Amino acid sequence: MRLTLIALLLSSVASGSGTVLAADLTLEPREIVETKAVYGQVQPRNSIPARARIGGTVVELSVTEGDQVETGDVLARVKDDKIGFQIDAVNAQLSALEATLRDVNVELERAERLLRSGTTTAQRLDQLTTQRDVTKNQILAAEAQRSLLEQQAAEGAILAPADGMIVTVPVTEQSVVMPGETIATVAGGGLFLRLSIPERHASDLRQGAGINIALSEGPAVGRLAKIYPAIEGGRVTADVEIDGLDMRYIGARLPVDVPVGTRQGLFVPSETLTTRVGVDFVRVRVNEALVERVVVAGDTQRIDGEDLTEIISGLQPGDIVVTQ
Incomplete structure (x- = not known):
């Protein structure tokens, strides 16, 4: 040999x-360009929580992790039994006011006839007219209060805030939730890669530079879209835009070659x-x-x-x- x-x-x-x-x-x-091998994490461009607008019990939950939703879709329903009781009380109040208004109208018609015949006074007629107006305003106030309660009950529907995929559902049916509590999180607006790069390479990073990425279907090239100015834990955070990322797995890690010099x-x-x-x-x-x-x-x-x-x-x- x-x-x-x-x-x-x-x-x-x-x-x-x-x-x-x-x-x-x-x-x-x-x-030639020198590269640094790092891992990038798949992140959604928008991660929006769908929150409860009223407190109560989750009586319906119609989504789970991985479901695709559109803006306005009903994800869950929260019910507060107290609102129903308050609506019933207002309805009873309205019934009493409407009965009072009918009686006042009858008395007002009788007073108008008596006034024409001279057997009652104009003061009595004015009193009945005022009572009728007050009762009408009370009815309007009660109807407005009922509309408010009905709107509060309708706000028990938890709506999707954006088009996208459900990534987390931290509650279950019959859970008790407070106003503002997250019912589900919707990821939408596309995906990007978030990189965490050692700070010694910070001065070599260039916004807009091409980034080589290893996808499951083959190599791809992305663009360094944003470099964040704050350094945390000795690392620089940067975002890479790339088409064709798989929406099924949020948080997946992909090998990336970052240009750090020539x-x-x-x-x-x-x-x-x-x-x-x-x-x-x-x-x-x-x-x-x-x-x-x-x-x-x-x-x-x-x-x-x-x-x-x-x-x-x-x-x-x-x-x-x-x-x-």
Whole structure:
């Protein structure tokens, strides 16, 4: 094996035309982006709680985690029995006032007839007219109070505040809730990735930079949409916008390559590398000869629509690589 390797290295010099062909590649350093591997967490753009507007008992719960809802859908109903009793009391009060109004109207008609015949006074007629107006206003006030109570009862319906998916339902039927308590949380408005990056890379982050993301269906590219100025726990928070995130799992973690700087590197087309007995070779032109150089190859990247392999050692800027 050692003799074979030595023979291959000794045979690396091959004769050939010294003319530099147009297809040959003169190596020049390329600027490449250094990345930091982190995890991003899937977050909804809007996370809106659907809250109870009145206190009472949850008598109906029509959603569970994972359900899709639209704005205005009824998620649950809260009932306060006291409101029903108050409405009954107002209805009874209205019945009494309406009966009083009927009696006042009858007395007022009789007083008008007696006044025409001269057997009663105008003062009595004025008293009955005032009593009728007061009773009417009392009826209006009672009806307004009943409308208020009916509106409070209607507010027992918990409505979806936005289109989206139900992510949490912290209550069950027959639970007792207070006004303002969360009945369900709706995630909507699309998804984004939230990153937590070590603060030593904060100065290298650039808003709008492309972010490579590994999705289950394949690699994707997102955009660094927002960098938050506050550093907490030695980490910078940033948001990445990307299409095609799976809405089924809120909080899922995805591997992300964040650009944190640049460096110079030498790249050759991947097809120009030849591997024999575990050693990589690249053909270059030296004066009037073709020479196979032993190189140490790095990662292969897709740059400008072409697969290029980084050469860590073995070549230098200005070398002419034979591509055909």
